[in-house]
Structures are given as C-alpha cells and as structure tokens.
Amino acid sequence: MNILCIILAAVMAPLFIGIVNQTKAFFAGRRGPGMFRLYVDICKLLRKSCPRPRHSTWLFDIAQSASLAAVIAATAVFPWTGGGGLSSFIPAAVFFYLLAAGRFFTVIGALDAGSAFEGMGASREVQFSALVEPIIFTVLGFLVLLTGDISLSGALSGIAPESWKANVIALVLAFIAFLAVFLLENCRVPFDDPETHLELTMIHEAMLLDVGGPDLAFALYGAALKFELLAAFLVMMFMPCFGQGWKHAAVMFIAIALLSAVTGVVESVMARFRFLKTPHTLMGAALVAALAVLIHVCF
Amino acid sequence: MLSTETIFCTPVIAVGLAAAVHATAYIHGEARRHLPRFWFFFVSTVAAMVAVVFADGKLPFLLAWEAMGLASAGLVAFESKEKSVRKATWIYLLACHAGACALMLAGVLMDRPETAIAAFACATIGFGLKIGFPPFHSWLPEAHPAAPAPASAMMSGAMIPLGFCGFIRFFHLWSGIEPANAAMICGWTFLVLGAIGSVGGILFALPQANLKRLLAFSSVENMGVIAMGLGLAFLFAWQKTAEPIAKLCWGGALAHILNHAFLKGSLFLAAGSVLRQTGTLDQDRLGGLMRRMPFTGTLFTVNAFGLAGLPPLNGFIGELAIYIGAFCAIRTGEPMLVGAGFLAALSLSLTGGFALAAYAKAIGGTFLGEPRSQAAAQAVETPRRMWVAQLVLTCLSIAMIPGTVLFINRMTGGFATDILTVAAALGCAFATLAAALLLLRRFACPRGAEKPRLPVWDCGYDSPTPRMAYTATAFTQPLADLFRPLLRTRRHVLTFKGDPASPSDAAIVTETDDVAIGGLWRPFFHKIARVFQQAHLLQNGSLHLYILIILIAVLALLVFALVS
Structure with missing residues (x-):
C-alpha cells in the first residue's frame, strides 16, 4: 500500500501545480489553462528532441535526469501513509540531502551551458539554498526535540494534540519559518516569480533557459514533484495524526491541494519581494525558527 | 576492532x-x-x-x-x-x-x-x-x-x-x-573550534579564485567537521548510557578522515593537472576544460560531488553519522547536549549549503562553459598516469561508500547500521534511477544520434563570447557580498578613464585574504617584533657597551659566588 501511495503521489504531482495556476487564473479573472495542463505539456515535451548548447558536455546531458532522480528518490522515502517503509529508518537529513543532490545537478547543468543568464540563475539558486539550510535544520531539530524521534516519519507524525496545546506558539513560529522554506525552494512569490520571463529576475527558470524536449519535461515534472513533497512535509509536520494508511494519505492529499490553493492566493495578492532583500528575509525566517526552539526549550 | x-x-x-x-x-x-x-x-x-x-x-x-x-x-x-x-x-x-x-x-x-x-x-x-x-x-x-x-x-x-x-x-x-572532566573539556573545545572551522573554512573557500586556495580552505572545513564528530563523541562518552551514540560519532569522524583523504587527495591532484596543462589556477581564466581534459574533469567532478557531502558518495555517509549523533544529542533533552546538538547540526547544514556552492563554483569555473583564456582553450589531456593516480583515489572513495557503513558498523557494534545501510542503498537507488531516466530520455529522443547543437540563449544575441559568460567569482559574488563584513573582500575597480562616451577598458579584481592573518597574526608578530626592537639598546654595535656588560656580568657572578 505504501508503494501504491508513492505512485499515486508521483502521478498527482502535476495536478497541484494545476491547482495553483487555476487559483491564480480565478483571481485574475481568466479561464486558466486547466488543471491538467502540465500533464499535456510533459507528454508533448517527451516526444520532442533534446537540443543542446554548442559547448556543453555530458554533465548537461545527465543534469535534468539526475536531478529528477533525486527528487523521485526523496518521494519514495516520504511517509505518505503516515509511517512505515523506509521513512521509519532514515533521518530527515537524508531527505533534504537528496533534494540538495538534485539541486547540485541542476546548477552544474546550468553552468555547463556557459550562458550568462544561466550562470546568474545558478548563482542565485546556490545562494538562497545555502541560506535556507539552517532554517530547515533548525526546524528539524525542533521537531526532534518535540517528538524525541530522529527518523523522518517519527519526527513528522509524532505531534499529539496535547503537544499542540502546550507548544502552540513555538509550533506556529516553526510553521511560518518552514512556509518561507516551502515558498523559496519552490521558487514561488514572494521569493521568485515563476511567471516572470525576464532573464535578469528569474532564479529557477533562468537555469533552464537552454533545456528543451524530454529534459525540460523532466525539469518541469521534478519541480512539480518537489512542490508536492515540500507541501506534504509542511502539512504533515503540523497536521494532527490521522492514523496510518489510506485515511492518512487521503487527508494529506486534500491538505496539499488546499496548500496549493493558498499558494495561488498568495501569488495573486502579493507582489514579489525586492530581490536583494531576499537574504534578509531568509535570515528573518531563520531567527523565527530559532525563536521557536528557544520558546520550546525555555517554557 | x-x-x-x-x-x-x-x-x-x-x-x-x-x-x-x-x-x-x-x-x-x-x-x-x-x-x-x-x-x-x-x-x-x-x-x-x-x-x-x-x-x-x-x-x-x-x-x-x-x-x-x-x-x-x-x-x-x-x-x-x-x-x-x-x-x-x-x-x-x-x-x-x-x-x-x-x-x-x-x-x-x-x-x-x-x-x-x-x-x-x-x-x-x-x-x-x-x-x-x-x-x-x-x-x-x-x-x-x-x-x-x-x-x-x-x-x-x-x-x-x-x-x-x-x-x-x-x-x-x-x-x-578526571576522565569525565577531560571528556567535557575536549568535547566542547572540539565542538566549538570545529563549528567555527567548518563554517568559516567553507565561507572563505567560496570567494577564492585560486583553485588550490579554495581546496585548502575546504580542508579547514573538513577538519572542522571531523572535530565536531569527535567533540560530540567526547560529550556522549561522558554519559554512560549513550555509549553507542558516542561510538557512532567517533566512527563517523574517523571515517570522514579516510573519505576526506581520498576525495581531497584526488582533487588536489586534479588541480595539479590543470596547472600543468594550462599554467594557471585562476578559475576566472579557466573554463571549458571538461571537453579538453575529459578524464581529469570527470574525476574532479565526481570527487567534488563527494566532498560536498551529497548522496550517494562516501562523504555523505560519514557526515550522516555525525548528523545522527547531533540529532540524538537534541533528543536527549538535556540542555547541554541539546545545545551541542543544535550547534553541530546547524554548522553541518550551513557547511553543506556553502560547500555545494563552493564546489559547484570549482567545477563550473574550471571545467564547464567556454574557455576564458588562450591557455585554457589550448589545453590538452594530461599524460595517462596523472589521471590514473586520480582514478585510483576515486575508486577508493567509491569503495568507501559501503566501506564507511562497514567501518562504522564495526565501531559501534551494530548501532545505527540499519540507518546508514538504508541511506547508502537509497543513494544507490538514486544513481540507478538517474540511469533509468537517462535511458528513458534516450528512448524518448529517437534522433539522439544527431543531437542538435544550438547557440545558448543570450537574450537573442546571436554570437555570445566567452567573456559574456558568468565567471567563477561572479558566481559566488552574492554570497560573498552578504558575508562581506566577515570576509573583508577587497575590490580593486579600474573604472573608465577619459571620455565617458568612448570608455576604455574597465576591470575589477577582488581578493579575499585570510582574516586571521590580517586581524590576528600580523598585529601579533608586529608586537613581538616591537618588543624585540627594545633589545637593540643592548646590541647597538658599540664595543664599550659590550665590555661593560661583560664586566657587570662577571661582577654579579662574583658577588653571587661570595654571598652563597
């Protein structure tokens, strides 16, 4: 059943991006591209050929495949059914290291193209991801402190309702900090705008300028999967336990859909932050996470 | 054992x-x-x-x-x-x-x-x-x-x-x-010095343009990681109940010594090959070497990936053992250990993020993109034995993927072996999955043999030159700027001269020196030198003074002999 849930999660990933886009379309008064647009795009791209930059090497060729493989591996260890499987063994650090490995390949692929804009995007990607790491690990430490379990599923699903009551302030602070991680890692407003098509302001998209065909399909699907994964992480971290199995998975997918809609709302009502201020925002989020830990330890 | x-x-x-x-x-x-x-x-x-x-x-x-x-x-x-x-x-x-x-x-x-x-x-x-x-x-x-x-x-x-x-x-x-006190002192010293060393080391590695200087600072980082592992082990050893965790940290740190030796050894050899073939180590003047020196470049990439601590390579598993130790420390709930655990976990995560940036820069600046100088454009692959030496070390690091797990298993007697095994297997699954996706891609691109090659997108500009590509220094500039108060990067800007309508060449050179030299050691040794300057009063070259000193010394000895 665990495996079925993983496959279901893998299949549903592009749908959540569709929900975000439809929400945005609703707010903008458009009809929108439809929930299933990304599926169509991916199928279309898979049938095309892979153009390559003039001076790229084998690293460019493998970059998107390896990057997607890392995200899929992270999907496979996530406790979709609330526990069991690999997730009860590995520490949460492994999950984030897999995502980091995927990022490494994207960055290397972008640098391999040798274009100024891709270098720019890669440079920003590593900058922001380096600053996000301490937030992630502060939140992880907080979860370990709260649940007394270092495994991924244990740290994620162990928050009992009474623990919520006792630590509500700390939990809300940790939620805010991780929300920043979620939006930044998925290149969402207010940190990055997936809609912008100006090379100078993009982060993630800028790294994919010269990627096409199946590679672009992999990149788009990888981004959708990562969105779903981090949303699931955020949801599961703070969702009260619904038992294990189908029920848990179903509740989680609904919650992810809601979070996607919220992301769409955020993108519709908010402007993007000033680019150069992003590091300061991230440091603020890190401080919020640290505050959550302090509040939990001291009170 | x-x-x-x-x-x-x-x-x-x-x-x-x-x-x-x-x-x-x-x-x-x-x-x-x-x-x-x-x-x-x-x-x-x-x-x-x-x-x-x-x-x-x-x-x-x-x-x-x-x-x-x-x-x-x-x-x-x-x-x-x-x-x-x-x-x-x-x-x-x-x-x-x-x-x-x-x-x-x-x-x-x-x-x-x-x-x-x-x-x-x-x-x-x-x-x-x-x-x-x-x-x-x-x-x-x-x-x-x-x-x-x-x-x-x-x-x-x-x-x-x-x-x-x-x-x-x-x-x-x-x-x-007392052993308990000794372990406490050792533990905290190692942990704090290791945390500063790992984060500081990789932070200073980031803006270095010289490849070997970057690697040298990265050694400071890795020694810091090892020190943090040993420090956690000392702190746990002080607690009798946590002996397996202490051994886990100890094993992780010692395994990282081996991992770092193989990975960094190979990276330094690759840097030597680059220097021999191009005559420079300045990453801003290199680039495009992957196509000219494929073996050296590929081995460098593999090792840099490993040293950035990413799965599935060996650097990841050693660091994971230390991570587990840090989270176990947080789990205990004892204030002292919680503090130690957070310090270690945060330093490791920051180090990981910066290491990814630093090694992406090293690979990208040296081997990828287009050559940014004549020397790099004319480089050819090294004699075979140079890359074979790197290959041997790379094979050893790959052997250390299961090797690290077995090693730590032996150290701890089975504690956390399941976690590490699963993590290593997951890494292998990731690699297999990547291979499968590559096959799928090959299958999806039936015209794979032709592989259309196009110019890169530069806003519609048709013939981008290598000078327009991002340099290694530019790649890390945002992070370096953010930490400028600490790094104290010096900029030498050679701006436009003369008529602004027809500007001449402009250039910027940045240098990031070691803060410890400028801020601590140079003043320290200057002070020592000044103290010894005072000794020049005695050694002023005049024979009379020397005879006087001898006389005084003899007299003093005489008096001393008579009195005692």
Whole structure:
C-alpha cells in the first residue's frame, strides 16, 4: 500500500501545480489553462528532441535526469501513509540531502551551458539554498526535540494534540519559518516569480533557459514533484495524526491541494519581494525558527 | 576492532602512492633537474608520517613530528625561485615550529593535576596548528597553493589529520585530570573550534579564485567537521548510557578522515593537472576544460560531488553519522547536549549549503562553459598516469561508500547500521534511477544520434563570447557580498578613464585574504617584533657597551659566588 501511495503521489504531482495556476487564473479573472495542463505539456515535451548548447558536455546531458532522480528518490522515502517503509529508518537529513543532490545537478547543468543568464540563475539558486539550510535544520531539530524521534516519519507524525496545546506558539513560529522554506525552494512569490520571463529576475527558470524536449519535461515534472513533497512535509509536520494508511494519505492529499490553493492566493495578492532583500528575509525566517526552539526549550 | 594506527596510516600510504605516481608526470621541463631534491623530501615526508603514526612514547613522537614538519617544508619550498613560495615556506616553517614548541610544553605539563589544563591548551595549539583549527589555520591557504600539487594532496589528505592522531594519543596519556572532566573539556573545545572551522573554512573557500586556495580552505572545513564528530563523541562518552551514540560519532569522524583523504587527495591532484596543462589556477581564466581534459574533469567532478557531502558518495555517509549523533544529542533533552546538538547540526547544514556552492563554483569555473583564456582553450589531456593516480583515489572513495557503513558498523557494534545501510542503498537507488531516466530520455529522443547543437540563449544575441559568460567569482559574488563584513573582500575597480562616451577598458579584481592573518597574526608578530626592537639598546654595535656588560656580568657572578 505504501508503494501504491508513492505512485499515486508521483502521478498527482502535476495536478497541484494545476491547482495553483487555476487559483491564480480565478483571481485574475481568466479561464486558466486547466488543471491538467502540465500533464499535456510533459507528454508533448517527451516526444520532442533534446537540443543542446554548442559547448556543453555530458554533465548537461545527465543534469535534468539526475536531478529528477533525486527528487523521485526523496518521494519514495516520504511517509505518505503516515509511517512505515523506509521513512521509519532514515533521518530527515537524508531527505533534504537528496533534494540538495538534485539541486547540485541542476546548477552544474546550468553552468555547463556557459550562458550568462544561466550562470546568474545558478548563482542565485546556490545562494538562497545555502541560506535556507539552517532554517530547515533548525526546524528539524525542533521537531526532534518535540517528538524525541530522529527518523523522518517519527519526527513528522509524532505531534499529539496535547503537544499542540502546550507548544502552540513555538509550533506556529516553526510553521511560518518552514512556509518561507516551502515558498523559496519552490521558487514561488514572494521569493521568485515563476511567471516572470525576464532573464535578469528569474532564479529557477533562468537555469533552464537552454533545456528543451524530454529534459525540460523532466525539469518541469521534478519541480512539480518537489512542490508536492515540500507541501506534504509542511502539512504533515503540523497536521494532527490521522492514523496510518489510506485515511492518512487521503487527508494529506486534500491538505496539499488546499496548500496549493493558498499558494495561488498568495501569488495573486502579493507582489514579489525586492530581490536583494531576499537574504534578509531568509535570515528573518531563520531567527523565527530559532525563536521557536528557544520558546520550546525555555517554557 | 580497527586500531587508530590503521586508520591514520591508510591515507598516508594510499594518497602517498597516488601522489608519487602523479608527481612523475607533474614535474616536467626545467623543474626535472631538481627531481632528486623533490623525491628526497617526498620520501622523507612519507616516512616521517608513518613514524608519527607508529611512534611509541612522547620523545619518539615529538621527534617524528618535527621531522614531518621539516621534510614537508622542503616540499613546500620546491619551487623556491618564486617569492610567494619562499614566503609560504616561512609561514609554514613558523607554524610547524610553534606547534612543536607547544607540544613539548604539553608533554612536560600533562602529568601533573595543577597544570593539566595548561597542558591541554598547549596541545590544542600544537595539534591545532597542524589540523588547521581556527585561528591556527593560516598556514594552510598559503602553503597548499605554493607546494607542488602531489605534495599538497599528501599534506591535505594525510598529514593534517595526523593532528587528530596526536590528539588521541595525548588524550590517552593525559593523566592529571578526571576522565569525565577531560571528556567535557575536549568535547566542547572540539565542538566549538570545529563549528567555527567548518563554517568559516567553507565561507572563505567560496570567494577564492585560486583553485588550490579554495581546496585548502575546504580542508579547514573538513577538519572542522571531523572535530565536531569527535567533540560530540567526547560529550556522549561522558554519559554512560549513550555509549553507542558516542561510538557512532567517533566512527563517523574517523571515517570522514579516510573519505576526506581520498576525495581531497584526488582533487588536489586534479588541480595539479590543470596547472600543468594550462599554467594557471585562476578559475576566472579557466573554463571549458571538461571537453579538453575529459578524464581529469570527470574525476574532479565526481570527487567534488563527494566532498560536498551529497548522496550517494562516501562523504555523505560519514557526515550522516555525525548528523545522527547531533540529532540524538537534541533528543536527549538535556540542555547541554541539546545545545551541542543544535550547534553541530546547524554548522553541518550551513557547511553543506556553502560547500555545494563552493564546489559547484570549482567545477563550473574550471571545467564547464567556454574557455576564458588562450591557455585554457589550448589545453590538452594530461599524460595517462596523472589521471590514473586520480582514478585510483576515486575508486577508493567509491569503495568507501559501503566501506564507511562497514567501518562504522564495526565501531559501534551494530548501532545505527540499519540507518546508514538504508541511506547508502537509497543513494544507490538514486544513481540507478538517474540511469533509468537517462535511458528513458534516450528512448524518448529517437534522433539522439544527431543531437542538435544550438547557440545558448543570450537574450537573442546571436554570437555570445566567452567573456559574456558568468565567471567563477561572479558566481559566488552574492554570497560573498552578504558575508562581506566577515570576509573583508577587497575590490580593486579600474573604472573608465577619459571620455565617458568612448570608455576604455574597465576591470575589477577582488581578493579575499585570510582574516586571521590580517586581524590576528600580523598585529601579533608586529608586537613581538616591537618588543624585540627594545633589545637593540643592548646590541647597538658599540664595543664599550659590550665590555661593560661583560664586566657587570662577571661582577654579579662574583658577588653571587661570595654571598652563597
């Protein structure tokens, strides 16, 4: 059943991006591209050929495949059914290291193209991801402190309702900090705008300028999967336990859909932050996470 | 049980052999006349390192330690015609002797209870000077770029960690203090120095344009990671119930010594190959070497990936063991251990993020994109034995993927082995999955054989030149700017001259020097020099004064003899 849930999660990933886009379309008064647009795009791209930059090497060729493989591996260890499987063994650090490995390949692929804009995007990607790491690990430490379990599923699903009551302030602070991680890692407003098509302001998209065909399909699907994964992480971290199995998975997918809609709302009502201020925002989020830990330890 | 000797001796032999093979081709042209000198110092360094590992007792250890420093200084000084090399040799010799001096003091002081703490401080300085604990790391970024690449590979991979070997011996002999207190002191010292060293080391590695300087600072980082593992182990050892966790951290740290030795050794050899083929190590002038030196480039990429601590390679598994230790510390809920755990986990995560940036820069700047100078454009692959030497070390690191798991399993007797095994297997699954996706991509692109090649997108500009690509320095500039108060990067901007309508050349040069040298050591040694300036009152060249001094001394001795 665990495996079925993983496959279901893998299949549903592009749908959540569709929900975000439809929400945005609703707010903008458009009809929108439809929930299933990304599926169509991916199928279309898979049938095309892979153009390559003039001076790229084998690293460019493998970059998107390896990057997607890392995200899929992270999907496979996530406790979709609330526990069991690999997730009860590995520490949460492994999950984030897999995502980091995927990022490494994207960055290397972008640098391999040798274009100024891709270098720019890669440079920003590593900058922001380096600053996000301490937030992630502060939140992880907080979860370990709260649940007394270092495994991924244990740290994620162990928050009992009474623990919520006792630590509500700390939990809300940790939620805010991780929300920043979620939006930044998925290149969402207010940190990055997936809609912008100006090379100078993009982060993630800028790294994919010269990627096409199946590679672009992999990149788009990888981004959708990562969105779903981090949303699931955020949801599961703070969702009260619904038992294990189908029920848990179903509740989680609904919650992810809601979070996607919220992301769409955020993108519709908010402007993007000033680019150069992003590091300061991230440091603020890190401080919020640290505050959550302090509040939990001291009170 | 694996003995400490085995763990510390393996890198010496493995990296030493690979470096020797590499050196046979690395030293070429005019420099071959000095080959005997190189081999003399090379072999003596290896011999001295082995002697340090196996030395029995304080005096033999100190002798071997001093011999190791002197012999390797001969290696650093190999290209002594250049002024910068002579300067680096001086700094290195100074660090070696200051370290040996502190160690002699530690050896004298360690047995008595009242001087136990002083002995520990001396040992921290003495071994810290070799390991590269902040602020004693200043010789590393000077000596590594100056030394020939095989020598830097050996020094970075095998020699620096010997400081930990010495520390472990010191700890065993340190009798003047209660074991629990000793573990506490050692634990916190290692943890704090390791945290500062790992984050600071990789932060300073980021903006370095010189590839070997980048690698040298990254050695400071890795030694910091090892020190944090050992520090956590000491703190857990103090708690009787947590013995398996202590052993896990200990095993993770020792495994990281091996992993770092193989990975970093190979990276330094690759840097040497780049220098030999292009004549420069400036990443802003390199680029595009992957297509010109495919073997060197591929091996460099694999090793850099491993050293960034990413799955599935070995660097990841060693660091994971330390991560587990850190989270176990947080889990205990004891304030002291929670603090230690957060310190270690946060430092490791920051280090991981910066290491990803630094190594992406090293790969991208040196090997990817288009060549940014004539020298890089004309480079060709090295003689075969140079990349074979790297290949051997790379194979050893890949063997260390299961090797690390087995090693830690042996250390802990089974604790956390399941976690590490699953993590290693997951890494392999990731690699297999990537291969499967590549096949799918091949299948999806039926015209794969043609592989259309197009110009890169530069906003519609049709013929982008290499000068328009992002340089290595530009790649890390946002992070470097963010940490500018700490890094104190100096910028030399050569702006437009003359008529703004027809501007002439403009250029920017940035330099990031070691803060410890400018902020601590230079003022420190200037102060010492000023104190000794006062001694010039006595040594002013006048014979009368000297005779007067002798007279006074004789009289004083006479009086002393009469009185007593």
